[in-house]
Amino acid sequence: MTDAVLAGTWVVDLRRRTSFSRGHLPGTVSMEYGTQFATYVGWLVPWEDELVLLCDDPEDLGSALRDLAAIGMDGPRTHLLDVATPLPATYxxxxxxxxxxxxxxxxxxxxxxxxxxxxxxxxxxxxxxxxxxxxxxxxxxxxxxxxxxxxxxxxxxxxxxxxxxxxxxxxxxxxxxxxxxxxxxxxxxxxxxxxxx
Missing domain, CATH: 3.40.250.10 (Rhodanese-like domain)
Incomplete structure (x- = not known):
């Protein structure tokens, strides 16, 4: 995952914004999964850029992929956060x-x-x-x-x-x-x- 961030890929964290502020991988972007998710990903992430979805909930990952496919964004990579993954960045x-x-x-x-x-x-x-x-x-x-x-x-x-x-x-x-x-x-x-x- 660090390699994706260093390569300039958009690594989008789907977790709740409260969880993200308490701890996240450096260089990731918070776009909390919900009804507005696909709208903001489609609007903000350049379509030519590689996209990686990051989450700790497989159900949210699956739903996010379906929502993005509905707006024509197919094939983002996904990564399921392990509970042991260190999340050192906070604000x-x-x-x-x-x-x-x-x-x-x-x-x-x-x-x-x-x-x-x-x-x-x-x-x-x-x-x-x-x-x-x-x-x-x-x-x-x-x-x-x-x-x-x-x-x-x-x-x-x-x-x-x-x-x-x-x-x-x-x-x-x-x-x-x-x-x-x-x-x-x-x-x-x-x-x-x-x-x-």
Missing amino acids: RRADWAAFRDEVAQAPVAPVVVDVRQRDEHDQEHLPGSLNLPVQDVDLRGADLPPGELWVHCRSGYRAGIAASILHRMGRRVVHVDDAWERVAELAIPTTTGGVAA
């Missing part, structure tokens, strides 16, 4: 309450990356956040400012994908895995208009 997950509390204490505002689509960001976003839609993260993530990146979307799914791609690039990330509606509930300030990354 933080946080909710909006943790974000609010840490920002209040921080001497410098964190770099916030909003990976929703441009119209979602323009409608309402955190002041100073950078809009880098999830489909552009692999291409433009290297252009983000230095420092720890707090990555969010509307529900946490897209942010999980984006955080894993940025982590693969060597960035320190915090995956904000929480619903956008919680921002209003916690009285976190927002604004409108756009700031692209």
Whole structure:
């Protein structure tokens, strides 16, 4: 599996995003298996690139292969994770309450990356956040400012994908895995208009 990562292959981990953040193989990308899985793989992984699916559940692997075949992506390699496989790479997950509390204490505002689509960001976003839609993260993530990146979307799914791609690039990330509606509930300030990354 390490050889596939080193060769630049897209190694996509299907496990839950909570499991991925707690431990994964370096260089892998998190795309939690579920109803959105095939849509995001088909959208984000270049069709000419080799794809490897990685999971600890054979049933999810089989379902993922069927879903990808339905959109015309046949033949990805698969790898079933053994329970003894070391998963040394990790990053933080946080909710909006943790974000609010840490920002209040921080001497410098964190770099916030909003990976929703441009119209979602323009409608309402955190002041100073950078809009880098999830489909552009692999291409433009290297252009983000230095420092720890707090990555969010509307529900946490897209942010999980984006955080894993940025982590693969060597960035320190915090995956904000929480619903956008919680921002209003916690009285976190927002604004409108756009700031692209």
